[in-house]
Amino acid sequence: GAVVSQHPSWVICKSGTSVKIECRSLDFQATTMFWYRQFPKQSLMLMATSNEGSKATYEQGVEKDKFLINHASLTLSTLTVTSAHPEDSSFYICSARSGLALTSYEQYFGPGTRLTVT
Amino acid sequence: DAKTTQPPSMDCAEGRAANLPCNHSTISGNEYVYWYRQIHSQGPQYIIHGLKNNETNEMASLIITEDRKSSTLILPHATLRDTAVYYCIVRVSGGSYIPTFGRGTSLIVHP
Numbered sequence: 001g002a003v004v005s006q007h008p009s010w011v012i013c014k015s016g017t018s019v020k021i022e023c024r025s026l027d028f029q030a031t032t033m034f035w036y037r038q039f040p041k042q043s044l045m046l047m048a049t050s051n052e053g054s055k056a057t058y059e060q061g062v063e064k065d066k067f068l069i070n071h072a073s074l075t076l077s078t079l080t081v082t083s084a085h086p087e088d089s090s091f092y093i094c095s096a097r098s099g100l101a102l103t104s105y106e107q108y109f110g111p112g113t114r115l116t117v118t
Numbered sequence: 119d120a121k122t123t124q125p126p127s128m129d130c131a132e133g134r135a136a137n138l139p140c141n142h143s144t145i146s147g148n149e150y151v152y153w154y155r156q157i158h159s160q161g162p163q164y165i166i167h168g169l170k171n172n173e174t175n176e177m178a179s180l181i182i183t184e185d186r187k188s189s190t191l192i193l194p195h196a197t198l199r200d201t202a203v204y205y206c207i208v209r210v211s212g213g214s215y216i217p218t219f220g221r222g223t224s225l226i227v228h229p
Binding site for chain 2: 004006034036043044049091106107108110111112
């Protein structure tokens with residue numbers, strides 16, 4: 001199956017700093033990528049949807065100026081958490097969807113990035 | 119998309135079959151039943167999906183009732199590595215779908 005990678009797998013940063021998380025589709029072109037956040041013992045919550053070459057669509061309650069999403073190529077999307085605070089500590093997961101019609105229903109998930117803000 | 123209802127937790131013995139139920143009584147005719155699982159601190163993993171016929175792959179079997187209002191995911195010989203949260207999602211096929219997750223079922227496989 002298709003592979004999605006995330007980097008880094010975990011990161012610790014100080015409050016007030018920014019951190020960037022990369023999501024890559026390794027063997028397919030992802031026209032759409034999704035970013036999720038998961039707090040302990042909770043389900044995945046969709047943060048935003050990004051299509052290659054266009055601005056991301058954010059879910060209600062997600063601050064677009066705080067969580068900057070860039071999807072500049074068909075294999076890479078980045079999520080930048082700006083001015084991070086301890087409450088932003090979470091497990092961030094990306095998901096990619098191919099633009100091919102036959103597989104467009106398939107969601108391929110990355111392994112997740114554990115962010116801890118101290 | 120139709121809503122799903124799953125038990126919050128289940129357990130089974132290693133080597134036995136794990137049967138995970140999912141209710142989706144408001145499912146529409148063009149909606150598929152998808153199953154994913156998430157092992158602790160990992161991203162979700164696709165397991166199987168179906169429309170109305172039973173499906174089987176190397177990971178699991180999916181049994182969908184004739185009225186399509188419920189389904190069961192079967193792990194025929196559960197192992198300790200199958201301990202995970204299992205999510206049942208009902209969705210249409212096609213590129214416009216935006217995936218959302220409920221609370222799922224936490225399956226614990228014990229020795």
